[in-house]
Amino acid sequence: MVSEIAADTEAAISAAATHLSYEARRAAYALDVPAEFRATDIVDDWARDSPDALALMSVDAAGELVDTKTAAELVVDSCAVASGLLKLGIKKGERIFIMLPRVSAWYAAMLGAMRIGAVPMPGPNMLTAKDIGYRIAKGRAVAAITDLAGAAKLDAAPVGEGALRHRIAWRGDATDVPAGWFDFDDLLATADLPESFEPMASTDPLLIYFTSGTVSHPKMVEHAQSYALGHVATARFWHDLGPGDRHWTVSDTGWAKAAWGGLFGQWHERATVVQVALAKPDTDLILGIIARHKITSFCAPPTLYRQLILGDFTPFDLSTLKHCTSAGEPLNPEVIRVWEEKTGLRIYDGYGQTETTVLVANFPGLPIRPGSMGKPVPGYDVDIRDEDGSQIADGVAGAIAVRTDPHPVGLFQGYFEDPDATASRFQNGWYFTGDRGVRDQDGYIWFEGRDDDVITSSAYRIGPFEVESALLEHPAVAEAGVVGRPDPLRTEIVCAFVILTPGHEGSDALTLELQDYVKRTTAPYKYPREIRYVSTLPKTISGKIRRTELRAELIAEIAVDKKEAE
Numbered sequence: 001m002v003s004e005i006a007a008d009t010e011a012a013i014s015a016a017a018t019h020l021s022y023e024a025r026r027a028a029y030a031l032d033v034p035a036e037f038r039a040t041d042i043v044d045d046w047a048r049d050s051p052d053a054l055a056l057m058s059v060d061a062a063g064e065l066v067d068t069k070t071a072a073e074l075v076v077d078s079c080a081v082a083s084g085l086l087k088l089g090i091k092k093g094e095r096i097f098i099m100l101p102r103v104s105a106w107y108a109a110m111l112g113a114m115r116i117g118a119v120p121m122p123g124p125n126m127l128t129a130k131d132i133g134y135r136i137a138k139g140r141a142v143a144a145i146t147d148l149a150g151a152a153k154l155d156a157a158p159v160g161e162g163a164l165r166h167r168i169a170w171r172g173d174a175t176d177v178p179a180g181w182f183d184f185d186d187l188l189a190t191a192d193l194p195e196s197f198e199p200m201a202s203t204d205p206l207l208i209y210f211t212s213g214t215v216s217h218p219k220m221v222e223h224a225q226s227y228a229l230g231h232v233a234t235a236r237f238w239h240d241l242g243p244g245d246r247h248w249t250v251s252d253t254g255w256a257k258a259a260w261g262g263l264f265g266q267w268h269e270r271a272t273v274v275q276v277a278l279a280k281p282d283t284d285l286i287l288g289i290i291a292r293h294k295i296t297s298f299c300a301p302p303t304l305y306r307q308l309i310l311g312d313f314t315p316f317d318l319s320t321l322k323h324c325t326s327a328g329e330p331l332n333p334e335v336i337r338v339w340e341e342k343t344g345l346r347i348y349d350g351y352g353q354t355e356t357t358v359l360v361a362n363f364p365g366l367p368i369r370p371g372s373m374g375k376p377v378p379g380y381d382v383d384i385r386d387e388d389g390s391q392i393a394d395g396v397a398g399a400i401a402v403r404t405d406p407h408p409v410g411l412f413q414g415y416f417e418d419p420d421a422t423a424s425r426f427q428n429g430w431y432f433t434g435d436r437g438v439r440d441q442d443g444y445i446w447f448e449g450r451d452d453d454v455i456t457s458s459a460y461r462i463g464p465f466e467v468e469s470a471l472l473e474h475p476a477v478a479e480a481g482v483v484g485r486p487d488p489l490r491t492e493i494v495c496a497f498v499i500l501t502p503g504h505e506g507s508d509a510l511t512l513e514l515q516d517y518v519k520r521t522t523a524p525y526k527y528p529r530e531i532r533y534v535s536t537l538p539k540t541i542s543g544k545i546r547r548t549e550l551r552a553e554l555i556a557e558i559a560v561d562k563k564e565a566e
Contacts, residue, residue, distance in 0.1 A: 029378035037202035039228035047071035081112025084187035092117030097141040099123040124254030133157035202226040220416035228264040230357040230410020235265030243270040247297040256354040283311035294320040301328035309338040330447040333370035334473040357410035372444040389428030401430040455484035470521040476504040496528035506533030
């Protein structure tokens, strides 16, 4: 059974919690994690209390409601999958690669594996055969569960002879599964439901996510069963959820964001999760889904918000929408401003990693400072530190770090079978995120960039995000990626790759206009000395700009120019 927040704490953080001060909410929040705990206890408790409660709504690519699940139905489906996996001989601790689209079968597969202590390794549906082969080999997966499109890619993946004992396909509307694959529907239909499953410790492995690999090969982030309770703060404070709410996080099922917005915390708070099988994001479709399905809480990456604010909101009744959040990379102040103009709602930016739950956020009761990530979320002590763990003064950039004594609920224990990578992050009583930020005099934290992203120009250290944000405030700019270009005089110069909004074209005049605009908006030394107009930006599968690729492009050009000069 889930160990709830302690009774006195629960009383302090009730429906009226949004009216408490930030300090009071931090002081009142505490999680009592029992020694024996299974992540699926969250939905089991809900099903026991309210079996007919609407837990899941599945919406197709056209915006039509195609499936619903009550809390009790989620329990039955996941128990059936768990029983079926046991019949196949899959044991506690063994890893299962799961790559399914946004359908209810993903929940049955994930929760079913978790019930028996098998460790899901979710994968985004856009993975290539090479990506799949890497993950299966690296994680030594004994089974894979995917759809027919994924089955074709997996059959072409270099997984090695005998790497998978079981291949399980969800066929959707198709009649048959490929040769050599077990039918997921048969797994659901033929399983005998046991009365109980093997007990689970809160420290037992729960799932493994692969990092997005912005600067290196993806690493395996292993979370314990207690990670599910870590997301109570995600749903309660950041998403501001309660009973009866309907929450939609726009995310592929393979990203850690799916756990943030649709797997644990929302159900703990008794809110309905809405999953939508979006294809290419369409502004009218998204706004129509919010209106039609009465979404109350919406979370999307900054890239999508930048697209949405360009649309016409007038045809849509968004009156049920009461709370909006964003994460993935920092949200630019201009986007926040325009979204509020069109909806009357602020966007509450949040910050965290695959390795964590939400760490820093803006949430109700805390005044928003546009451009800031907010303040540390209850349950975490997040600060700006140097490499020795010493505190850095207000207004000075340093490493964003999380205190690890005591170890926060929701922070991973380490990278799977990679002690060197783990040791590089856990030092001197702190977990170093690999990101840089600034803390202001009131405790708000401002994102500067990844350690490898910071630009050094004429002895100045420049965070690319601030320059990107300034560019995005200009009406001609839809997206921007900023990196340092090697320069013999200044070490690096600021170089911006810019996607223009419809109706604008790149020109020398526009370049001068954008440069002057950045000079006025930020410090003059931060302006981009070079601006390149592009149609696309390289991104990770989770939508983050791959600045490493932009830098590599510049370095390659320099090498070619040097060779030609010789």
